[in-house]
Amino acid sequence: MSTHTAAPAFEAQPPTDLVAEANHRIANSLTLLVSMVRMQSVSVKKKQQVLTNADVRLLLDGIAARINTISQLHRILSRAGADGVISLQPHLEEVTAALVAALSSPEQQVRAMHSGGDCMVLMRHVQPIVLILCEAFINAMKYAHPAGVPLVMLVECAVGADGRLALTISDDGVGLPEGFDPITKGGLGFRVMRSLAAEIGAELQIQSTHLGLTLRLSLPSGAMSGAKPS
Numbered sequence: 001m002s003t004h005t006a007a008p009a010f011e012a013q014p015p016t017d018l019v020a021e022a023n024h025r026i027a028n029s030l031t032l033l034v035s036m037v038r039m040q041s042v043s044v045k046k047k048q049q050v051l052t053n054a055d056v057r058l059l060l061d062g063i064a065a066r067i068n069t070i071s072q073l074h075r076i077l078s079r080a081g082a083d084g085v086i087s088l089q090p091h092l093e094e095v096t097a098a099l100v101a102a103l104s105s106p107e108q109q110v111r112a113m114h115s116g117g118d119c120m121v122l123m124r125h126v127q128p129i130v131l132i133l134c135e136a137f138i139n140a141m142k143y144a145h146p147a148g149v150p151l152v153m154l155v156e157c158a159v160g161a162d163g164r165l166a167l168t169i170s171d172d173g174v175g176l177p178e179g180f181d182p183i184t185k186g187g188l189g190f191r192v193m194r195s196l197a198a199e200i201g202a203e204l205q206i207q208s209t210h211l212g213l214t215l216r217l218s219l220p221s222g223a224m225s226g227a228k229p230s
Helices: 015-047 053-078 089-103 123-143 188-199
Strands: 084-088 112-117 118-121 149-161 166-173 205-207 214-219
Touching: 015 053, 015 123, 015 149, 015 188, 053 123, 053 188, 084 089, 084 123, 084 188, 089 123, 089 149, 123 149, 123 166, 123 188, 123 214, 188 205
Parallel strands: 112 149
Antiparallel strands: 084 118, 149 166, 166 214, 205 214
C-alpha cells in the first residue's frame, strides 16, 4: 500500500540561504532608516521654524521606534524555520509591545490590542510588514489625538472575504483631515508605507472616519497562509 505525502505549502530554502537573506534584509532596513533620518533632517530645515519640546520628543521617539523595530526584525528573521516560513502573530505582539514602550510617554499614553488568528508568512514579506506596522504607529502618535488623550491601537491578522490574508492596523483617533488623500498625499510615513506595500505587491487600503484611521494591508496570493503551525 503506497502513501501519499502532501506537497509543502512553501518551497524550502537551505539554511545558509535563509541567513544570507535575513542579513540582506536587515542591511536594507538600516539603509532605509538612514535615508529616512536624512529626509526628516531636510524637512526640518525647509520648515524654518523653531521646534517645540513636543516636536523634538516625537522626532526622537520615532527614530528610536524605528531602530528598535529593526532590532526586533533581526530577531524575527533569525527564528525562521528551514522552510523560510514564520508564524507572524506572536511577533506582531512583540513588535507592538516594543513600539508602545518606545512611543508612550506621560504626555501621550499608548495601548495596543490584538485580534484575529495566526498567519504564516514567507520570510521575504516580514520586513515590509513589520516596517509598515512601525510607520502606522508613529503616524498615529503624531496625528491621531492632537489633544494628547490616550491612544488605542488595534492590530489584526486574518483571512478576508476574498481569501487573501490581511493585516489591519487601526487607531481610535480623529481620522484624516477632510479632503486628504492618503494614496497620493502625506508625509514621509505614508510614502514609506506605500513604497513597502508596492515592494511585495500588496494592496494598501486606508480608510478614515471621525472614529479613527484604519490601514489594511492585503497580501498577494501565495505570500501568506491561513493555516496555523502544527
